[in-house]
Amino acid sequence: MKFLRFLRDCLSIISTGSRVYYACLFFLTVLMIWGGFGYYGQLKDGLIVTHMRDSVSWGYYIGNFTFLVGVAAAAVMLVIPAYIYEWKPIKEIVIFGEILAICAVIMCLSFILVDIGSPERFWHMLPFVGTMNFPSSILSWDFFVLSTYFLINVIVVSYLLYTHFYKKEYKKSIVLPLVLISIPAAIGIHTVTAFLYNALPARPYWNSALLAPRFLTTAFCSGPAILILLFQVLRKTTRFEIKDEALFKIAELMVYTMFIYLFFTLAELFKEFYSDTQHLIYWKYLLFGSPQNREIALYSWASILMGFVAFLIFLIPSTRKNFFTLNIGAVLIYFSVYFEKGITLIIPGFTPDTLGQLYFYAPSVTEVRTAVMIFSGGALLFTFLTKIAIAILFEDFYFDTIRKKKAQQKRNAQL
Amino acid sequence: MADMQENNKTKQSRRNFLKKAPVLALGTIAMAGCNSEYFQQNFKILSKEEKDKIVKNLEKKYSEKYGKKFSVSDKPAMDNTLFAYALDISRCVGCRRCVYACVEENNQSRDPQIHWIQVLQMNKEKGIDFHDADVHYNPDQVPVEGHFYLPTQCQQCENPPCIKVCPAKATWKEPDGIVVVDYNWCIGCRYCMAACPYGARHFNWGEPSIPNEEVNPVTHYLGNRPRPKGVVEKCTFCVQRTREGKYPACVEICPVGARKFGNLLDPNSEIRYIMENKRVLVLKEELNTQPKFYYFFGV
Amino acid sequence: MAKKNDESRRNFLKKLPFSIGSTVALAGLVFHEINSHNKPRVKSISKKEANELVKTMNSNIDGKLSPKPAPNKNA
Numbered sequence: 001m002k003f004l005r006f007l008r009d010c011l012s013i014i015s016t017g018s019r020v021y022y023a024c025l026f027f028l029t030v031l032m033i034w035g036g037f038g039y040y041g042q043l044k045d046g047l048i049v050t051h052m053r054d055s056v057s058w059g060y061y062i063g064n065f066t067f068l069v070g071v072a073a074a075a076v077m078l079v080i081p082a083y084i085y086e087w088k089p090i091k092e093i094v095i096f097g098e099i100l101a102i103c104a105v106i107m108c109l110s111f112i113l114v115d116i117g118s119p120e121r122f123w124h125m126l127p128f129v130g131t132m133n134f135p136s137s138i139l140s141w142d143f144f145v146l147s148t149y150f151l152i153n154v155i156v157v158s159y160l161l162y163t164h165f166y167k168k169e170y171k172k173s174i175v176l177p178l179v180l181i182s183i184p185a186a187i188g189i190h191t192v193t194a195f196l197y198n199a200l201p202a203r204p205y206w207n208s209a210l211l212a213p214r215f216l217t218t219a220f221c222s223g224p225a226i227l228i229l230l231f232q233v234l235r236k237t238t239r240f241e242i243k244d245e246a247l248f249k250i251a252e253l254m255v256y257t258m259f260i261y262l263f264f265t266l267a268e269l270f271k272e273f274y275s276d277t278q279h280l281i282y283w284k285y286l287l288f289g290s291p292q293n294r295e296i297a298l299y300s301w302a303s304i305l306m307g308f309v310a311f312l313i314f315l316i317p318s319t320r321k322n323f324f325t326l327n328i329g330a331v332l333i334y335f336s337v338y339f340e341k342g343i344t345l346i347i348p349g350f351t352p353d354t355l356g357q358l359y360f361y362a363p364s365v366t367e368v369r370t371a372v373m374i375f376s377g378g379a380l381l382f383t384f385l386t387k388i389a390i391a392i393l394f395e396d397f398y399f400d401t402i403r404k405k406k407a408q409q410k411r412n413a414q415l
Numbered sequence: 416m417a418d419m420q421e422n423n424k425t426k427q428s429r430r431n432f433l434k435k436a437p438v439l440a441l442g443t444i445a446m447a448g449c450n451s452e453y454f455q456q457n458f459k460i461l462s463k464e465e466k467d468k469i470v471k472n473l474e475k476k477y478s479e480k481y482g483k484k485f486s487v488s489d490k491p492a493m494d495n496t497l498f499a500y501a502l503d504i505s506r507c508v509g510c511r512r513c514v515y516a517c518v519e520e521n522n523q524s525r526d527p528q529i530h531w532i533q534v535l536q537m538n539k540e541k542g543i544d545f546h547d548a549d550v551h552y553n554p555d556q557v558p559v560e561g562h563f564y565l566p567t568q569c570q571q572c573e574n575p576p577c578i579k580v581c582p583a584k585a586t587w588k589e590p591d592g593i594v595v596v597d598y599n600w601c602i603g604c605r606y607c608m609a610a611c612p613y614g615a616r617h618f619n620w621g622e623p624s625i626p627n628e629e630v631n632p633v634t635h636y637l638g639n640r641p642r643p644k645g646v647v648e649k650c651t652f653c654v655q656r657t658r659e660g661k662y663p664a665c666v667e668i669c670p671v672g673a674r675k676f677g678n679l680l681d682p683n684s685e686i687r688y689i690m691e692n693k694r695v696l697v698l699k700e701e702l703n704t705q706p707k708f709y710y711f712f713g714v
Numbered sequence: 715m716a717k718k719n720d721e722s723r724r725n726f727l728k729k730l731p732f733s734i735g736s737t738v739a740l741a742g743l744v745f746h747e748i749n750s751h752n753k754p755r756v757k758s759i760s761k762k763e764a765n766e767l768v769k770t771m772n773s774n775i776d777g778k779l780s781p782k783p784a785p786n787k788n789a
Contacts, residue, residue, distance in 0.1 A: 117603020117645025
């Protein structure tokens with residue numbers, strides 16, 4: 001019962017707010033509805049309203065799914081340095097990181113649901129009620145680790161907020177093991193997602209052993225970038241305290257992963273271009289497109305350029321410790337990884353296809369609308385959860401707050 | 416005092432909920448019972464009675480939809496049978512009659528267009544090189560000078576990469592070697608399509624459409640029965656024909672005799688003769704998929 | 715009367731060997747045909763004959779066929 005009351009009071013937090021807050025909600029809801037109508041067209045006519053076809057059978061949806069798995073993983077990876085470097089607001093960092101992870105995982109699962117041809121048959125891949133192909137299918141593994149990771153995050157966040165709400169001390173014996181498990185789980189979800197692609201010898205573009213390590217390094221670049229921005233906003237608007245040095249430390253750690261990512265990419269490029277086998281054709285398409293269609297080259301070079309500039313910004317101490325340039329760098333690296341995972345990872349894997357034929361894929365309007373629906377839904381959820389967390393952690397919102405308020409109002413009325 | 420009142424209130428609401436619970440439960444079960452088709456399990460774990468019921472139901476639905484008397488067989492694999500295919504590259508002229516015979520026999524959608532057989536036009540100078548192949552060739556006459564033709568379809572691998580990756584076990588290899596899909600179980604994730612090195616698997620991106628007069632009503636549950644939107648399909652060595660002792664449609668229609676088919680376990684079969692006496696090759700051998708679709712040069 | 719019966723019987727007996735002979739020959743031909751179809755096609759003709767066969771098949775259609783339409787580009 002106490003938990004239900006906690007939920008009910010949380011609902012009251014998100015139903016009241018400033019004008020900016022309502023404007024945000026309205027904007028996101030409008031986007032969701034617009035996107036939703038686009039998705040309805042897909043439910044009615046089938047996936048033919050996308051631009052995916054037999055040659056390029058995965059596209060924008062799976063690309064977004066892959067990117068968001070990286071975001072979900074990285075958010076929690078901040079826990080390690082927070083713990084090692086003994087940052088004061090470690091509990092808050094864990095909570096916000098995990099809220100981001102929760103929203104990202106929900107968005108991941110949504111992208112899978114909109115991508116499969118018969119979403120109502122989703123239960124066929126579950127154990128017990130369906131016939132899960134574990135341990136053979138990597139997709140079954142992915143489902144398993146994603147749900148585990150999701151559960152851990154939901155339990156930790158609700159437990160921490162719940163105990164704070166009831167002005168109790170949280171039991172370290174519950175939280176610490178879960179948080180510790182969430183770290184290998186975070187590495188796990190992104191490694192398994194990389195293995196999804198790695199498992200296919202039919203697609204030489206993905207069959208490199210470096211694919212999983214590259215995934216992890218890009219994850220560590222994208223997730224923390226969002227948190228750098230978020231923590232600055234929280235610092236200004238709430239009692240949340242995080243030292244500048246901590247933020248710069250996050251950026252510094254990102255430099256290491258960015259460097260490793262650049263090195264891995266160099267290694268891949270060397271192997272393909274020097275060996276000059278027929279497999280080079282996928283990388284040539286990635287970087288130069290095809291005489292009939294050069295569009296993808298725009299995205300690959302944009303991704304490379306943005307990533308490189310961000311790397312320099314984060315590397316040079318003067319630009320790293322300047323918040324203006326730091327924030328630009330964070331935005332740049334986020335979009336660099338988005339282009340990389342969402343577009344330049346998936347499409348060259350299918351172009352040309354297994355029989356050497358070329359089909360040029362670009363997302364259709366329906367795919368964009370559906371993606372907007374999911375992203376705005378995720379943003380909405382993120383807004384709600386952070387508002388709840390902020391209220392409980394920084395604005396003294398406790399179980400007796402509402403009752404005190406009501407008692408106060410009664411007294412005022414009597415007066 | 417206030418706490419006691421709250422406790423009473425919660426007790427009341429709990430009692431009210433418990434009163435309504437049985438009705439809700441019954442309603443859910445009733446709904447589940449009505450739509451029992453939705454809850455059909457994976458074909459591999461169904462009993463004979465359940466399969467018979469499903470097949471009868473399908474026959475009724477198809478007959479109503481297409482206005483023809485449909486038969487849906489669920490005949491299992493025959494004993495001592497391992498089907499294999501041999502294709503004579505020296506004879507194929509690229510006429511694509513096999514493609515369209517397959518479309519008719521196996522009820523492939525006309526719009527959106529699905530072809531289980533893809534014929535590749537290749538250069539004699541380059542040999543078998545997929546990056547120099549063209550599936551959209553359209554000259555007035557074939558064969559075109561300096562080119563040869565390589566038809567591809569599901570290679571019915573002995574070590575199929577597609578069945579490894581299916582998350583729901585909706586596709587598997589039957590005892591007679593044919594890789595099949597349970598169209599009622601496939602969730603349409605298309606992981607198998609990404610895994611197939613031969614581009615052999617196809618997806619129903621839209622609602623498939625077949626003109627009623629062209630529908631083939633003699634079907635098999637795992638083979639050529641009309642598929643719904645959102646599932647994967649592919650060549651099944653005409654399981655509805657080969658399990659009745661007939662040849663696949665593509666073998667029969669080939670006007671130059673380039674296609675051979677038979678039971679590998681029969682030492683007197685044509686296919687065994689070819690394996691033993693001709694120089695046979697498979698596509699993408701380094702991927703260790705062990706296809707049962709062999710290519711050779713007969714003349 | 716008896717004389718006419720004798721005539722027709724003699725005529726019949728004259729034709730009998732021929733009928734028996736032709737029946738046996740026909741039966742033999744049919745039997746041979748059935749047997750020859752049971753042998754696998756590949757074993758029963760030599761490589762030279764196979765080449766000739768292919769040439770004949772191709773020449774019957776002037777060496778070329780007009781192909782069925784190519785698949786759609788966006789399929």
